[in-house]
Amino acid sequence: MSRPVLMLLSGPNLNLLGEREPEVYGSATLADHVEAARSEADRLGWDLEHHQSNHEGQLIDLIHSARGRCSGLIINPGALTHYSRALADALATFEGPKVELHLSNPAAREEWRGISVVAPVVTGTVAGFGGAGYPLAVRALVEVGPG
Ligand code: DQA
Numbered sequence: 001m002s003r004p005v006l007m008l009l010s011g012p013n014l015n016l017l018g019e020r021e022p023e024v025y026g027s028a029t030l031a032d033h034v035e036a037a038r039s040e041a042d043r044l045g046w047d048l049e050h051h052q053s054n055h056e057g058q059l060i061d062l063i064h065s066a067r068g069r070c071s072g073l074i075i076n077p078g079a080l081t082h083y084s085r086a087l088a089d090a091l092a093t094f095e096g097p098k099v100e101l102h103l104s105n106p107a108a109r110e111e112w113r114g115i116s117v118v119a120p121v122v123t124g125t126v127a128g129f130g131g132a133g134y135p136l137a138v139r140a141l142v143e144v145g146p147g
Contacts, residue, residue, distance in 0.1 A: 003047045004071035004146045006138065008037055009059060010052035011078035017103075025103050026130050033134045037074070040135035044142045046071070056084055063090040071146035074099045074137045081106065081116050092121040097144040099137045102127035 010030060013020060018029035034050045041048040049070070051062050059080070066073055073094055080087050081100070091098055098121070105128030106113035119125060123144055126137045 003045055005047045005049055005069065006041050006072045006074065006141065007062070007066045007070040008034065008048055008050045009062060009073065009075040009077075010034075010050070011059060011076060011080050012054045013078050014076060015052050015054070028131050033131050036131060037134040037138050040138040041142075044138065046138075046142060048138075056080055056086060060086060060090040063087075063094055067094055070094075070096065072097045072099075072141045072144075074101050074141060075118070075122075076101045076103070077118055081118055082113055083117060085117055088118045088121050091118055096146065097141050098122040099141050100125040100127075101133055101137045103130050103133060104128060 014030050017025055017033070018027055030052060038048040053059050053062070063073070073096060075091070075098070077084065077087055077100070100116065100118055100122045106116070108128070124140060126133045126140060129136060
């Protein structure tokens, strides 16, 4: 039997992790976080597919491509978290469990980061645990179960 597939999506500027504001986001690269998430998924019997894009429309297309194919979705939407209603609408069309993931705790930062327009359409949020959040998000999603 084939294993369930988890889609991990990384939004704008996350390709620069490791170089970008390391005092906020740490020194690990996106590849390091993906590897941590993938090994946790593998341990739990899931395959993980990762995509990063700096483009809102491309992220929306990727969410559409996960529909009916992937059993769960984890997204760090970067700054799109705070204003992209189009991304929220796309996430609402995905029927499986969904985790909103952030390295930092946006609620503890600038006021404009306190709003997440995607929070109402996800199963739950993991934020503020740095890189540890990646395997934590995988575990949370797998415990909720395939969609
Ligand atoms: C982030 C938090 C967002 O506010 C920010 O725009 C990012 C990264 C995080 O992982 O902490 O790009 O999503």
